Structures are given as C-alpha cells and as structure tokens.
Amino acid sequence: MKSIFINSVGVKSGKSLLAWALGLIFEKEGLRVGYFKPVGVQPEVVDGVLTDHDAHLMKNVLKLKDPYHQICPVVLNHDTVFAIFRRKVGGVLKEIEESYRKLSIDKDIVIIKGGNSFIDGSIVGANGVTLTKALNTKVLLVDRFISDVTFVDNVRFIKELLGERLQGVIITQVMPEKIDYVGNVVIPFIEGDGIPVYGSIPEDKFLGAISIRKASEVVAGEVICCKDRLEELATNYVIGAMDLELAINYFRRINNKIVITGADRSDLQIAAMETSTKGIILTGGRYPNSVVIGKAEEKGVPIIIVNLDTYSTIERLDKAVVALDFEDEKKIGRYLELFKENVDINRLKEDFNVER
Numbered sequence: 001m002k003s004i005f006i007n008s009v010g011v012k013s014g015k016s017l018l019a020w021a022l023g024l025i026f027e028k029e030g031l032r033v034g035y036f037k038p039v040g041v042q043p044e045v046v047d048g049v050l051t052d053h054d055a056h057l058m059k060n061v062l063k064l065k066d067p068y069h070q071i072c073p074v075v076l077n078h079d080t081v082f083a084i085f086r087r088k089v090g091g092v093l094k095e096i097e098e099s100y101r102k103l104s105i106d107k108d109i110v111i112i113k114g115g116n117s118f119i120d121g122s123i124v125g126a127n128g129v130t131l132t133k134a135l136n137t138k139v140l141l142v143d144r145f146i147s148d149v150t151f152v153d154n155v156r157f158i159k160e161l162l163g164e165r166l167q168g169v170i171i172t173q174v175m176p177e178k179i180d181y182v183g184n185v186v187i188p189f190i191e192g193d194g195i196p197v198y199g200s201i202p203e204d205k206f207l208g209a210i211s212i213r214k215a216s217e218v219v220a221g222e223v224i225c226c227k228d229r230l231e232e233l234a235t236n237y238v239i240g241a242m243d244l245e246l247a248i249n250y251f252r253r254i255n256n257k258i259v260i261t262g263a264d265r266s267d268l269q270i271a272a273m274e275t276s277t278k279g280i281i282l283t284g285g286r287y288p289n290s291v292v293i294g295k296a297e298e299k300g301v302p303i304i305i306v307n308l309d310t311y312s313t314i315e316r317l318d319k320a321v322v323a324l325d326f327e328d329e330k331k332i333g334r335y336l337e338l339f340k341e342n343v344d345i346n347r348l349k350e351d352f353n354v355e356r
Contacts, residue, residue, distance in 0.1 A: 001104040003036075004352050005137040007114030007128050009154045012321075013144045014172040016054060017207065017335045019113050023062045024336065025345065026109055031356060034103050034110035035062060035071060038096045038131055039121040043077035050075050054113060057325065061332075066103050073099035074124060084123060091125040093134055100135055109354050112137060118161065129161060138167035138352065145174045145200070148186050155190055167351055168196035170343060173203045196351060199343030205235040205256075206334055210321050212279040212302050215258060218320040219281065219313050221304035225296050232302075234258045234278040237317055239310060240268040251275040260313055263305075266292050273299045283310050 004022065006015050019035065026033045040052025046068065055072035058064065064071065074080075074092045083089045104110050112135065115121050118128030132139055139162055143154050151171065159166050169190065174182050179202055187197045213230035215237075216223050223230065236254050240247055240261030248271050251259070255276040261268050263286035272280060273295050280296070282288060285307040288296075296303050306313055339345075349355070 001100075001110065001136070002108065002353055003104070003110040003112055003135065003137040004354075005112040005114060005128075005132055005135070005139045006142060007118060007139055008142045008144075009117055009158065010144065011116045012173075012208075013142045014201070014207075014335075015113055015142050016057075017332065018140075018142055018170065018172075018339075019054075019058065019111050020061060020332050021336050021339050022111055023058065024332070025339075026111075026354065027062065029356075031108040031354070032106060033062060033064075034066065034107035035059070035064060036100055036103055036110050036112045037072045038074060038100070038112070038135075039092075039115060039124060039126055040072040040075040041115065041120070043075050050077060061329075070099045070103045074126065076123070081123075089124065093126055093130065096126055096131070097134055108356055109352075114139075118158070132162060132165045138165050140198075140348070140352070141166060141169045142172060143169060145171050145178065145182060148181070151186060152189065155195060156193065159193065159195060166195065168198050168348065170198050171200035174200045175203050196347065198345075198348045199339075201335075201338050201342050204334065204338060206233070207331055208321055209233040209235045209256075209331070210258075210317065212258070212304075214320060214325065215279060215281070215317060216302075216304045218316045219304065219306045219308060221281065221306040224287065224303050224305060225293055226300050226302040229278075229300050229302050232278045237281075237314070239314070240265060240272060241310075244268065244271060247271055248275075251277070258317075260310055262286070263288050269303075270295050273301050277301055279304060281306055281313060283308055283313055 006019055008015055023033050035058040037054050042053035044053050044056050046056050049068050051068035052072040052075050073095050114128045121127040141158055145151055182200050190197050212232050235256045237258040240259050244267050247268050251272050252275050257277055258279045259272040259277055260281045263282045269292045279302045281304045
C-alpha cells in the first residue's frame with residue numbers, strides 16, 4: 001500500500017492545504033487517489049452519517065467514492081468522548097487498520113492526514129507514532145517556520161521519534177525576509193542530517209484569509225449593515241482596546257482587517273473605518289449608535305454583533321481560519337501556484353514511491 005502520512009508538530013502548518021493540493025496533482029497525473037483521516041476531531045453529520053469535516057471536504061473536492069466510515073473510521077464527537085471517559089470505548093487501532101486496508105485496495109496512492117501533532121489520537125490509542133507503525137507508512141512532516149532553532153528542534157525531535165519512518169519535510173509560512181536564509185542555511189543543515197527537505201513555501205496572507213460571511217457565521221453574529229460586502233476577505237483581525245491616538249496608528253499599519261471591539265468604543269469604530277477595514281465585530285451583544293452605522297454604510301464596512309466576549313470571539317476565528325471549507329477553492333488555487341514554484345514534487349514522488 002503506497003501512502004503519504006502528512007503530520008506536523010502544531011496547528012496552522014498547512015496540512016489540509018497540502019493534502020488537497022497533492023490529491024489534485026496526483027489525480028491530474030491519472031493516479032487513483034485515496035484520502036484517509038484515521039481520527040476525526042471536527043464532527044459533522046452528512047446525509048445522516050457522522051463523519052469529520054476534513055473527510056466531508058476531501059470526499060467532495062477529490063470526488064472520492066469511498067464511504068465516510070472508511071475515510072474516517074473514528075470520529076471524536078461529544079458522545080464518543082463521554083463514552084471514552086466512562087471506559088466504554090477500547091482501542092480502535094484494529095478498526096482503523098481494517099478501514100485503511102479496504103480503502104487502499106484499488107488506490108495508487110493514499111494521502112493520510114494526521115492530527116495537529118503526533119500526540120493527537122492518544123486518547124483512543126491511535127496517535128501519530130502508533131499509526132505510522134500500524135499502517136506501515138512514512139511521514140511527510142509539514143512544519144511552519146517560526147525560527148531557525150525551533151524548526152531544527154522540531155525536525156530533529158521527530159526524527160528521533162520516528163527514525164526511518166520520517167521520509168522528508170516541507171517548510172511552510174516562511175517570512176519573506178527569511179526565504180534566502182532558510183534556503184541557504186537551514187535546509188542544507190537539515191539535509192546534512194540525512195533528512196530530505198522538498199521545499200519551503202513562503203508566507204502568503206491570502207491563505208490565512210477569512211470571508212466576512214464565514215467570520216459572522218463562526219461567531220454566531222448578527223450582521224446589521226452592508227450585507228452585500230460579506231464576501232470580502234480579511235487577512236488579519238485586531239482588538240480595539242487602546243486609546244484613540246494609538247489605535248489610529250495601529251489601524252493604519254494593518255490592511256484587510258477585522259476589528260474586534262466593544263459597542264461603547266464608537267471612536268475606535270469610526271477610526272477603523274477610515275483605514276483598510278473589511279468588517280467590525282462588536283462584542284457583548286450591544287448595538288452601535290446611529291452615527292457609527294451611517295459611517296459603516298458609507299464606507300461599506302459590515303458590522304457584526306456578537307454575544308461573545310473578546311477572547312471567545314478570537315478563539316472561534318482562529319479555529320475557522322485553520323479549517324478549510326468548500327469556499328476555499330481560491331485558496332487552493334493560490335497554494336498550488338506556491339507549491340509548484342517552491343517544492344520539488346518529482347523528488348517527493350520518488351522518495352514516497354508514487355507511481356502508477
């Protein structure tokens with residue numbers, strides 16, 4: 001069974017984008033592609049069937065015929081987690097192995113997506129380390145570049161953890177000013193350890209963008225104006241909680257943003273609308289005054305009212321940005337461009353023995 005196990009050491013590394021991109025690339029080359037997510041943590045019910053968000057997405061965008069229960073055999077919804085804590089659920093490794101075996105039968109390559117880290121899945125005895133052995137697969141590590149030391153620490157630790165099952169690495173979200181340094185210093189150093197690095201993908205704000213419509217949905221907000229501007233994309237969100245002079249300078253430096261503030265800060269709301277602001281979220285369930293609403297309608301800036309506090313609002317937005325959705329086809333198009341420009345796909349295919 002030929003497979004690529006995509007995993008990382010943390011969130012926002014780009015695993016879902018990579019899985020989607022590889023699936024499209026391999027399909028275009030005429031390969032029969034499978035997608036497998038052993039343990040799902042984003043439960044959804046589709047046509048009466050409990051599955052995982054990623055499984056639902058990939059089944060549709062890659063036009064997979066496999067049933068949901070094979071694509072994602074274990075879904076950690078509330079009931080399952082409750083049963084686990086009552087010790088009503090045992091190890092699920094055999095169920096995962098059997099689903100993987102059936103799904104792989106007629107495939108040239110199966111893309112396996114792990115959790116947010118190699119620890120994820122331990123609650124059911126199916127973490128990343130255990131799965132690589134049970135499924136007899138090799139790992140493509142995707143790591144977001146935070147700093148040189150952090151990156152090297154991550155890769156060397158995972159190498160020590162997995163041994164020869166770590167096949168190679170793709171670096172993501174490399175800041176523009178670090179591109180040359182990563183290519184000339186960091187990558188040669190890692191390859192000196194005998195670990196292939198297939199490429200480094202530069203940071204692109206568009207890949208982390210969220211539409212105002214999606215933002216309003218994830219925070220369960222009420223849009224009170226400019227509903228015709230909900231498809232606008234925001235690449236940043238900021239908290240407005242400082243004095244006005246500081247806020248004006250702050251807002252001017254950040255483009256394409258959502259501003260999160262309280263309804264009582266009309267000064268900040270109006271100041272934000274004089275800069276590159278795609279939407280304003282007002283926390284605490286209170287409405288703005290008529291002057292603010294008039295300015296928003298003039299500037300075309302949607303205002304969203306939420307009953308959440310600031311922390312909960314940001315937490316939900318963070319989760320929404322991480323999770324890909326059906327509306328993200330533009331993102332995958334951009335990601336494919338970056339991938340083809342910066343990743344040695346032929347070397348990757350050769351190392352993972354991807355062929356018809």
